[in-house]
Amino acid sequence: DVKVTQSSRYLVKRTGEKVFLECVQDMDHENMFWYRQDPGLGLRLIYFSYDVKMKEKGDIPEGYSVSREKKERFSLILESASTNQTSMYLCASRSSGSSYNEQFFGPGTRLTVL
Amino acid sequence: QKEVEQNSGPLSVPEGAIASLNCTYSDRGSQSFFWYRQYSGKSPELIMFIYSNGDKEDGRFTAQLNKASQYVSLLIRDSQPSDSATYLCAVDSASKIIFGSGTRLSIRP
Numbered sequence: 001d002v003k004v005t006q007s008s009r010y011l012v013k014r015t016g017e018k019v020f021l022e023c024v025q026d027m028d029h030e031n032m033f034w035y036r037q038d039p040g041l042g043l044r045l046i047y048f049s050y051d052v053k054m055k056e057k058g059d060i061p062e063g064y065s066v067s068r069e070k071k072e073r074f075s076l077i078l079e080s081a082s083t084n085q086t087s088m089y090l091c092a093s094r095s096s097g098s099s100y101n102e103q104f105f106g107p108g109t110r111l112t113v114l
Numbered sequence: 115q116k117e118v119e120q121n122s123g124p125l126s127v128p129e130g131a132i133a134s135l136n137c138t139y140s141d142r143g144s145q146s147f148f149w150y151r152q153y154s155g156k157s158p159e160l161i162m163f164i165y166s167n168g169d170k171e172d173g174r175f176t177a178q179l180n181k182a183s184q185y186v187s188l189l190i191r192d193s194q195p196s197d198s199a200t201y202l203c204a205v206d207s208a209s210k211i212i213f214g215s216g217t218r219l220s221i222r223p
Contacts, residue, residue, distance in 0.1 A: 031209070040122070042215030043158075043202070050209070090157055099146040099206040100165060105157035 003027070004106035006091050012112045019078040021109050023091030030096040032074035033103070034058075034066065036087040043090065049074055050096065081113045117141060118205050118214035126220045133190040135217050137203030140184065146206035147179055147186045152216065153199045162188060193221045 007022035025032065033048040035058075045058030047066040055066050063085060067075045074093075078085055091106040119138045127133040139147075146165045150158035164170045164177040164186070176189040186205075190197055198221045203214040 033210075040215070043213040045210070048210065094211070096209065099209075100163065102148070102160045102163065103204075103211050105159070108157050 004091055004093050004104050006089075006106040006109050008109050009107060010110050010112075012114065013078075013081050014114050015082060017078075017081050017113075019081050019111070019113075021076040021078075021089055021091075021111070023074045023076070023093075023106055024072055025074075025093040025104070026072065027093060027095070027104065028071065029093040029104075030071070031094045032068065033092040033094070034064075034074065034076045035090045035092065036060070037090055037108075038087050046076065081111075083113050085111065086113045087111060117207065117212045118203055120201075120203050120214035120217045122215060123218040124220050125217055126222055127193050129193060129195060129221055129223050131193055133193045133197065133219055133221070135188040135190075135201050135203075135219065137186045137188075137214055138184055139186065139203075139205045139212075141205065141207045141212075142181075142184065144205045144207050147177070148204040148206075148211065149175075149177060149186075149188045150202040150204060150213075151199045152202060158202055158213075190219075195221050195223060197221050 004025045034046045035043045049068045065077045089109045094103040095101045149162040152158040162177040164179045170177045174191045178187045200216040202216045
């Protein structure tokens with residue numbers, strides 16, 4: 001059974017804290033993605049990675065960075081958390097090589113920044 | 115112009131009726147099209163994908179694709195209360211999947 005896991009379901013942090021969100025996939029997928037989802041705004045792509053140590057900016061990268069040291073793990077970092085980063089964060093992975101490949105999502109992390 | 119557009123809804127459909135969800139996309143080069151279902155508080159899960167013009171059926175679900183009109187739709191027959199969810203249309207574009215903002219569907223008993 002394919003699986004994408006995220007380190008926390010719920011997280012509460014204070015403004016200015018450094019926050020790490022971890023994502024692990026067990027499907028040997030090349031591509032991994034971080035989204036945030038807010039009511040009325042849909043899924044917005046923050047960063048994605050096509051391979052180890054590679055990263056590309058998505059639509060809303062400001063205030064975030066990422067790290068991919070191993071193929072199965074993709075981390076999202078909030079260098080200095082702000083209240084407008086309160087959101088649901090979704091990690092996803094996808095195999096490369098075909099446009100028909102499905103994208104699998106993790107369960108999500110609901111982050112609240114106070 | 116958004117790359118993938120959907121009516122946000124809510125779309126309210128009586129139980130047992132057909133629910134029709136629509137989506138348009140802007141990238142004419144897109145080859146694959148997906149429908150994801152997302153229950154409240156959960157992550158999206160794939161329910162259908164289509165890549166050829168025409169219809170594709172899977173149980174109560176039918177996906178329809180018209181590349182000339184850049185239009186994708188999802189029909190849900192015999193709608194059940196368990197179909198109440200947000201449905202995300204998604205399009206493959208340059209190795210990424212671009213998602214619409216979703217249509218909220220509510221099946222009323």
